[in-house]
Amino acid sequence: MTDPAELDVTIVDGYVDEPAHFGVPPYISTYPRYTAGALVDAGVPVERITYHTIDELRDDRMLWADVADADLVCYLGGMTVPGKYVGGKPAEPDEVREIAWTADGTTLMGGPVKFGVGDENAGATETERDDLDYDFVAKGDVEAAAYDLVESGLEGFDNRMRDNAEIDRWAAKGAFVVEQHPNHPEYLICEMETSRGCPYRCSFCTEPLYGDPSFRSPESVVSEVGELYDRGARHFRLGRQADILAYGGDGEKPNPDALRELYGGIREVAPDLGTLHLDNMNPITVVEWPELSREGIRVIAKHNTPGDTAAFGLESADPVVQESNNLNVTAEECFEAVKIVNEEGGWRPGDEPGTGPSTGPDAPRRLPKLLPGINLLHGLKDEREETYELNKQFLQRVYDAGLMLRRVNIRQVMTFAGTEMNSEGAHIAHEHKSLFKRYKTQVREEIDNPMLQRLAPPGTVLPDVHLEYHEDGTTFGRQLGTYPLLVGLPGERELGRTIDVAVVDHGYRSVTGVPYPLDFNEASMKELTAIPGIGKGTAGDIVVNRPYTSPEEVTADVDLRKYAGSSSGSGAD
Numbered sequence: 001m002t003d004p005a006e007l008d009v010t011i012v013d014g015y016v017d018e019p020a021h022f023g024v025p026p027y028i029s030t031y032p033r034y035t036a037g038a039l040v041d042a043g044v045p046v047e048r049i050t051y052h053t054i055d056e057l058r059d060d061r062m063l064w065a066d067v068a069d070a071d072l073v074c075y076l077g078g079m080t081v082p083g084k085y086v087g088g089k090p091a092e093p094d095e096v097r098e099i100a101w102t103a104d105g106t107t108l109m110g111g112p113v114k115f116g117v118g119d120e121n122a123g124a125t126e127t128e129r130d131d132l133d134y135d136f137v138a139k140g141d142v143e144a145a146a147y148d149l150v151e152s153g154l155e156g157f158d159n160r161m162r163d164n165a166e167i168d169r170w171a172a173k174g175a176f177v178v179e180q181h182p183n184h185p186e187y188l189i190c191e192m193e194t195s196r197g198c199p200y201r202c203s204f205c206t207e208p209l210y211g212d213p214s215f216r217s218p219e220s221v222v223s224e225v226g227e228l229y230d231r232g233a234r235h236f237r238l239g240r241q242a243d244i245l246a247y248g249g250d251g252e253k254p255n256p257d258a259l260r261e262l263y264g265g266i267r268e269v270a271p272d273l274g275t276l277h278l279d280n281m282n283p284i285t286v287v288e289w290p291e292l293s294r295e296g297i298r299v300i301a302k303h304n305t306p307g308d309t310a311a312f313g314l315e316s317a318d319p320v321v322q323e324s325n326n327l328n329v330t331a332e333e334c335f336e337a338v339k340i341v342n343e344e345g346g347w348r349p350g351d352e353p354g355t356g357p358s359t360g361p362d363a364p365r366r367l368p369k370l371l372p373g374i375n376l377l378h379g380l381k382d383e384r385e386e387t388y389e390l391n392k393q394f395l396q397r398v399y400d401a402g403l404m405l406r407r408v409n410i411r412q413v414m415t416f417a418g419t420e421m422n423s424e425g426a427h428i429a430h431e432h433k434s435l436f437k438r439y440k441t442q443v444r445e446e447i448d449n450p451m452l453q454r455l456a457p458p459g460t461v462l463p464d465v466h467l468e469y470h471e472d473g474t475t476f477g478r479q480l481g482t483y484p485l486l487v488g489l490p491g492e493r494e495l496g497r498t499i500d501v502a503v504v505d506h507g508y509r510s511v512t513g514v515p516y517p518l519d520f521n522e523a524s525m526k527e528l529t530a531i532p533g534i535g536k537g538t539a540g541d542i543v544v545n546r547p548y549t550s551p552e553e554v555t556a557d558v559d560l561r562k563y564a565g566s567s568s569g570s571g572a573d
Contacts, residue, residue, distance in 0.1 A: 002153040004043030010070035011051045012099055014077025014091030018112050020280050021240050022191055025088035026183050029191045031076040031111050034143040037174025042150035051180040054091040064102055073103040074146055078112030100133040106154045109134040110142020168220045175227035185232035187466050189480050193240030194221055199251045213251035222265035229270040235480045239279035245296045254292040256299055263303035277482040281310035283337035284329045297344040300370055306349055307367040309406040309482040310341055315377040317394040318387040325380045331394045338372045342403045345370030357404050365460050371406040378436050379413035379429025388439040395447045404455050407483045410440050444508035452506045458532050459562035460503040461516050467495050486510035490526035502563045504530045518563045520554050521547045533558035
């Protein structure tokens with residue numbers, strides 16, 4: 001019998017992206033934390049558990065010794081809604097196999113990878129289940145498999161789902177893993193689970209494969225946040241749920257009191273948190289129970305931090321596609337939900353709560369507290385050319401109504417065993433590939449860019465932008481949070497730093513900014529000419545006439561105070 005106290009275990013995080021779960025850096029998902037907690041609960045000492053991300057293994061071949069020498073290697077990963085990633089690159093199938101081949105000990109694979117593996121992590125692909133040469137594949141919950149495997153002396157386990165009582169223990173016991181993440185502590189956001197499963201059965205989605213919603217108690221989630229906070233974590237996202245408004249209820253009807261207990265409790269145990277965001281909110285909930293939803297949205301907007309996004313799974317504005325794929329919300333209903341979230345959450349710090357949407361030249365210069373985001377999915381059953389036009393019409397209607405969307409997410413379907421789309425395959429996505437590309441460009445140009453100008457007009461202040469990489473003489477960075485804006489700053493600045501930025505220009509899904517407050521005695525020509533209305537001549541005059549004792553001394557045809565002064569409306573976030 002293998003003694004758990006003598007086991008050396010290595011956890012490799014290949015990253016996850018699910019409909020209601022994110023784990024690509026700067027995020028850390030629940031999987032490595034829960035798995036580590038389960039191992040500890042089974043008797044493995046904390047000091048004998050090593051955690052590495054796939055990017056660490058890519059960057060330092062010496063770390064592969066931890067894979068080769070471990071008695072047990074747990075690989076965690078899987079992409080069921082792939083996207084484009086900046087902070088890390090999800091593991092590809094060949095890399096996952098290499099981990100199994102390198103390990104001399106027992107190997108266990110789990111996470112959403114159990115649903116299937118494609119040739120690459122991309123949309124418009126079909127997947128199939130593959131053990132990728134691992135000794136064991138957890139077809140239930142990998143954290144439960146890890147616990148049972150250690151209990152059995154590494155002999156095996158029954159594929160089962162864990163229960164909330166186990167997560168109450170494992171979430172707290174596994175919090176130590178965050179300290180081993182390379183982004184800890186400054187640039188790491190912890191994905192938090194409030195529930196999993198979904199009462200609806202959309203054709204493409206893997207979330208219903210977890211069953212009907214099962215909610216953790218507010219006490220359990222708050223306790224986990226407290227454990228993570230005590231270990232240096234300051235950024236949290238309530239992303240692991242199908243519908244935040246349904247939290248603590250029957251799975252469909254909103255429960256504002258449960259949200260009040262959850263959010264208020266988090267603020268108590270993490271008083272100096274930097275980020276508190278969410279992800280999924282079901283628009284059908286908002287229109288079916290508008291008053292309860294409004295109350296719940298007000299609770300969220302009171303406690304969260306600016307720039308938060310409630311992702312709406314519209315998926316398609318085409319009624320034919322909606323009916324064929326069991327989509328639960330119509331375009332008309334989704335529009336009403338967008339309007340309600342704008343009204344209750346679309347205010348900015350400095351506004352009176354509940355007075356959204358906050359737009360125009362007199363709006364405070366911060367991002368709104370909570371806005372909807374729209375998910376659109378292509379390649380679904382019975383998609384037709386009219387589908388693309390109906391989607392564009394919906395987005396244009398939202399814009400013309402003076403409302404705001406935090407972002408529009410456009411992707412192509414992946415198919416997985418256990419979903420209705422598995423029998424359909426990805427052939428529609430392949431057939432519509434060129435149409436999809438043209439349509440996506442049109443949305444970026446006609447909707448995303450003007451919407452971004454409304455959301456973050458020149459002078460909008462983005463605090464705590466983490467500088468990530470250089471490209472073509474520009475430094476790019478992001479805030480921590482749900483779907484953060486990509487920010488480009490003129491020149492190459494020291495990476496890894498965090499600075500405040502004022503927005504000066506807009507792309508399709510990104511903005512250009514300058515350091516805030518901008519010191520006109522130190523600002524470069526590139527920074528000065530990035531400001532709207534300042535050309536090379538004016539910028540040259542500003543440089544020649546230095547030094548200045550106040551921004552008011554700077555002569556220009558545009559108002560420069562919003563780039564140099566304190567942010568208006570900088571009240572509590």
